[in-house]
Amino acid sequence: xxxxxTKCWNVDNFFSGxxxxxxxxxxxxxxxxxxxxxxxxETVYGLGANALDEQAVKKIFEAKGRPSDNPLIVxxxxxxxxxxxxxxxxxxxHTLMKHFWPxxxxxxxxxxxxxxxxxxxxxxxxxVRIPDHxxxxxxxxxxxxxxxxxSANLSGKPSPTSAMHVYHDLKGRIAGILDGGQTGVGVExxxxxxxxxxxxxxxxxxxxxxxxxxxxGPVHLDPSLHSENAAPLSPGMKYTHYSxxxxxxxxxxxxxxxSLIKRAREEGKRVGVLTTTENEHKYEADxxxxxxxxxxxxxxxxxxxxxxRMFDEKEADIIFSEVFPxxxxxxxxxxxxxxxxxxxxxxxxxxxx
Numbered sequence: 001x002x003x004x005x006t007k008c009w010n011v012d013n014f015f016s017g018x019x020x021x022x023x024x025x026x027x028x029x030x031x032x033x034x035x036x037x038x039x040x041x042e043t044v045y046g047l048g049a050n051a052l053d054e055q056a057v058k059k060i061f062e063a064k065g066r067p068s069d070n071p072l073i074v075x076x077x078x079x080x081x082x083x084x085x086x087x088x089x090x091x092x093x094h095t096l097m098k099h100f101w102p103x104x105x106x107x108x109x110x111x112x113x114x115x116x117x118x119x120x121x122x123x124x125x126x127x128v129r130i131p132d133h134x135x136x137x138x139x140x141x142x143x144x145x146x147x148x149x150x151s152a153n154l155s156g157k158p159s160p161t162s163a164m165h166v167y168h169d170l171k172g173r174i175a176g177i178l179d180g181g182q183t184g185v186g187v188e189x190x191x192x193x194x195x196x197x198x199x200x201x202x203x204x205x206x207x208x209x210x211x212x213x214x215x216x217g218p219v220h221l222d223p224s225l226h227s228e229n230a231a232p233l234s235p236g237m238k239y240t241h242y243s244x245x246x247x248x249x250x251x252x253x254x255x256x257x258x259s260l261i262k263r264a265r266e267e268g269k270r271v272g273v274l275t276t277t278e279n280e281h282k283y284e285a286d287x288x289x290x291x292x293x294x295x296x297x298x299x300x301x302x303x304x305x306x307x308x309r310m311f312d313e314k315e316a317d318i319i320f321s322e323v324f325p326x327x328x329x330x331x332x333x334x335x336x337x338x339x340x341x342x343x344x345x346x347x348x349x350x351x352x353x
Contacts, residue, residue, distance in 0.1 A: 002138065002172050002173065003172050003173070003174065003175060004172075004177060005172075006167065006170065006171045006172060006173070006174055006175065006177060007174065007175065007176040007177070008163065008167065008177045008282075009023035009024075009026070009027060009177070009178050009179065010023075010178055011024060011135055011178055011179060011180055011202065012179060012180055012181040015032075015100055015148075017297045018112065020198065021138075023178065024138045024139055024142055024178070024214065025142055025322065026133070027039065027118075027176055027178050028139055028142035028143035028144075029137055030055075030175055030176060031048060031049065031050055031139075031143045031145065031147060032050060032143055032145060032275050034049075034053055034055060034056040034059075035056070035059075035175040035176070036048065036049045036059045036060055036063055036174045036175055037049075037054065037139075037174070037175055037176045037177070037178065037226060038152035038160075038166045038170065038176070038177040038178065039135060039136055039139050039149070039152075039177075039178040039180070040136060040138055040163070040173060040178065040179075040180035040181065040183055041075070041131040041132075041133045041136045041149075041183065042103070042104060042131060042132045042133045042136075042183060042184050042185050042206070043183060043184075043185045043186070043188050043189050043206055044152075044159040044160055044161055044183055044187070044188055044203070044305065045150045045151065045152040045153075045159075045160040045161070045162070045163065045165070045166050045168075045170070045177075045183065046052070046075065046131075046136070046147075046149030046150065046152055047063065047064065047149055047150055047151065047152035047170070048058055048060075048075065048149040049097050049147065049148055049149070050116075050143075050145045050146075050147065050148075050157050051072075051074045051116055051119050051145070051147055051148035052114055052116055052145060052146065053116060054116040054117060054118060056116075057058075057072070057116045057118045057148050057189075058118055059174075060072065060148065060149075060239050061118065061174075061250075061299060062151065063170055063173040063174050064150065064153070064154060064155045064170075065154055065155045065156075066150065066155040067155070068118065068121065069121045069122070070121060070150075071119065071120050071121040071126075071127060071147065072102070072118075072119045072120075072127070072148040072150050072151060073106050073125060073127045073128070073129060073148070073150065073189070073191075074115070074127065074128045074129075074146045074147065074148050074149075074155070075128075075129060075130070075131055075140060075146065075147045075148075075149050076129075076130055076140060076147075077130065077137055077140035077141040077144075078084065078130070078141075079097060079101065079130065081146060081310075082128060082317070084112070084114055084146070084214070085109075085111065085115055085126055085128060086109040086111060086112060086113055086115065086126060086128070087109075087110045087111070087112055088109065088110055089109060090109075090194055090195075092194055092199060092216050093107050093109060093194040093217060096192070096194070096215065096216065097145075097159060098132075098214055100207055100211075101129070101130040101272050102129075102130040102132035102137065103129075103130075103131075103189075103206070103207065103209055104129075104131075104132070104185050104188075104189040104190060104205055104206025105129060105189055105190050105205075105207040105212075106124045106127045106128065106129040106189045106190065106191045106192070106203075106205075107127070107128055107129065107192055107194050107311045108126070108128075108191065108192065108193040108194060108195055108202070109125060109126060109128065109194060109195055109214075110124060110125055110126075110195050110332060111123075111125055111126035115146075116148070118332050119148045123260040125193070125195050125244055127293070128146075129189055129221060132316070133180065133183075134180075135178055135180035139178065139313060139345065140264060148288045149199050151212055152166045152169070152170060152174075152177075153165065153169045153170070153189060154169045154170065156242075156243055157169060157185060157189065157242070157243065158242045158243070158244065158305040158308040158309050158340070159187075159242060159305050160181070160305070161182060161183045161186055161302075161305050161306055162179070162182050163177050163178075163179035163181075163208065165305075165309060166257065175317075182194065182243060184302060185205075185206040185298075185301060185314045186301045186303060186305060186306075187205055187208070187301045187304060187305075187329075187332045187333065187336055188203065188205050188206070189203075189205045189206055190203060190204060190205035190206060190207040190208070190209075190332070191203035191205065192212065192219065193222075194299070198218070198219065198220055199212075199216065199219045199220070200220045200221075200222050200307070201219050201220065201222060202224075202225075203281040203335070204225075204331040204332040204335050205256035206301075206329075206332070208220070208328045208329055208331070208332075209331065210213045210327075210328055212324070218300070220297065225335065228277075228289075235340065237311075242305065242308060242337075242339055242340040243308075243335050243339075243340045244308045244309065244311045244312050244319060244340070245307055245309065245311075245312050245317070246270075246272060246312070246315075246316040246317050246318055246319050247306075247317070247318045247342050247343055248319045248321060248337075248340050249318070249319065249320050249336070249341060249342060249343045250321050250323050250337055250341045251320050251322065252323055253321070253323055254282075255280065255321075256284075257273060257283060257320050258282075258283065258284075260320050261283060261284065261285050261320065264317075264318050264320075265285075265286075266327055269317040269318045269319055270286045270287070270314075270315060270316050270317045270318075271285045271287070271316065271318050271319075271320070272273040272285060272286065272287035272288070272289065272307070272311045272314065272316030272318070272319040272320070273285045273287070273288050273319070273321075274289055274291060274307060274311075274319060274320070274321035274322065275288060275289070275290055275291075275321075275322050276290055276291065276292060276293055276300065276322065277292065278293065278294050278295075279294075281323065282315060282349055285320075286314070286316065287310070287311055287314040287316045287319075289307045289310050289311065290303075290307075291303040291304050291306075291307035292304075293295050293316045294324075297329040297330050297333065298322065298329060300324065300329075300333055301329050301332060301333055304333060305336075305339075308340065321337060321341070323337070324337075
């Protein structure tokens with residue numbers, strides 16, 4: 001499906017009311033009528049459709065070019081709406097919701113048949129969260145339907161953290177975009193399966209494993225986090241994601257980056273480096289992007305997707321990225337970088353040509 005125009009509503013200054021509320025109402029009406037609308041959450045921009053309307057949900061997959069076996073997250077405004085979506089809410093899920101909702105934690109539960117089949121990709125469970133963003137909450141309350149919403153980007157590209165990113169990827173492919181300014185967390189929500197006796201963490205995100213375990217005790221890490229061949233039991237956990245156009249390599253040893261830059265430039269490549277504010281002065285490359293401070297992993301998560309998109313804007317052919325510790329929010333950052341990278345660890349004989 002194509003649109004002559006993708007409408008943009010600027011609601012960045014949401015709390016000023018007036019016209020902003022009118023735009024929210026219009027966007028919500030479009031969702032209830034089966035259209036697809038992009039909107040900001042505290043993590044990234046989502047691409048929303050009525051989760052109870054199979055034909056509307058299919059428009060999400062069509063607009064993104066998203067594989068149909070990749071399930072979606074359902075967003076709700078209030079916890080009581082869960083009763084229309086799931087058959088049971090275990091006590092552990094209640095505990096997590098009380099502590100982390102609204103916020104960047106998605107909880108997987110046993111589904112009811114009311115959920116559109118495409119939302120769950122044939123699974124017996126559904127992934128649900130309450131977002132912590134005033135525009136998202138207002139839209140969901142006004143629409144008064146659960147809204148299925150993956151990230152509002154072309155499949156495989158870096159997730160959008162601004163309305164401009166959405167427009168770049170999806171103009172003419174969706175009905176409208178609510179522009180609520182820059183998002184905050186910058187990486188998608190954590191996905192935790194609470195339908196099992198011991199919860200399973202399928203996707204690291206804005207709520208860390210350590211924060212969850214401090215509240216409910218040990219959780220399992222899903223082995224498919226490191227496997228591209230496993231069936232996707234969670235949104236966003238199969239296929240290449242988050243990738244810039246240029247070839248991205250992760251470099252464990254920062255001392256090797258200078259020589260890698262030199263070799264790539266000798267091959268005639270336009271070279272980029274993904275680094276931090278502490279190290280950006282160390283490199284001589286065509287495109288140097290600092291995604292945040294190594295002393296503040298939240299700043300790196302917030303700036304990661306914007307940074308990856310900058311390499312496309314600057315037309316980098318090859319990108320060398322520093323790596324980050326596999327702990328706390330660093331697990332989510334590295335998960336995204338590993339899915340975006342050509343190789344998760346660069347060897348001596350990398351192919352420049």
